[in-house]
Amino acid sequence: MGFADQVPHTTLDMGVPEWIFNIQARTEIVGKYCYIGAMSYERQFDKVIDSFLKNKEEGDTFVLVGQPEQKLLEQYKNEKSLVFTGKVSQKEALEIVKSCEFAVCYFPYHRPHCYQTPTKLLEYAALGVNIICNDSPSNTRALSELGIEAVVTKKNVFDNLADIKTTKYTSKEKIMRLEWSEVIKKANLHDFI
Numbered sequence: 001m002g003f004a005d006q007v008p009h010t011t012l013d014m015g016v017p018e019w020i021f022n023i024q025a026r027t028e029i030v031g032k033y034c035y036i037g038a039m040s041y042e043r044q045f046d047k048v049i050d051s052f053l054k055n056k057e058e059g060d061t062f063v064l065v066g067q068p069e070q071k072l073l074e075q076y077k078n079e080k081s082l083v084f085t086g087k088v089s090q091k092e093a094l095e096i097v098k099s100c101e102f103a104v105c106y107f108p109y110h111r112p113h114c115y116q117t118p119t120k121l122l123e124y125a126a127l128g129v130n131i132i133c134n135d136s137p138s139n140t141r142a143l144s145e146l147g148i149e150a151v152v153t154k155k156n157v158f159d160n161l162a163d164i165k166t167t168k169y170t171s172k173e174k175i176m177r178l179e180w181s182e183v184i185k186k187a188n189l190h191d192f193i
Helices: 018-022 045-055 070-076 090-098 119-127 137-146 161-165 172-176 180-186
Strands: 033-036 062-065 082-086 102-105 131-134 151-153
Touching: 018 119, 018 172, 033 090, 045 062, 045 070, 045 082, 062 090, 070 082, 090 119, 102 119, 119 131, 119 137, 119 172, 131 137, 137 151
Parallel strands: 033 062, 033 102, 062 082, 102 131, 131 151
Antiparallel strands: none
């Protein structure tokens, strides 16, 4: 952040709770692709859905976890390959992700999103699932800095389904360092309290 006032400081990166490593799949909601998070026109999520609908294969489903913008829900409510779960608890959301073949991490390219660490990317990695993400600056930076394995696609995720045939998983050893107690220890936060 460029602090120049000589006051001691530390940076606390994003982390995940310890209990996330023990999440089990939720068998009543299963899909090929799953996304957790904000679904709005401002984030251009309609383009992601359109890309899926245009390029999906027979029988593919896209499970969308969270509360979409009402207008967006109205636009796509009759699409049988889309499963809107609505708002669920964090634990339930992660159980749903664990039950799907691919976890989708879509992140916008514009401000302020291009500066944020995608928390869902860390959560997906901690779950040990196969991750697909678009090539937004936030995603590519987090993958590189944190050593997370993922299939990186283009802006709207599903524009080239050939990219998504590969499976990539991050080793549990790499991900354990993203657990909050490890992140806090690395940041030397206790020295500042």
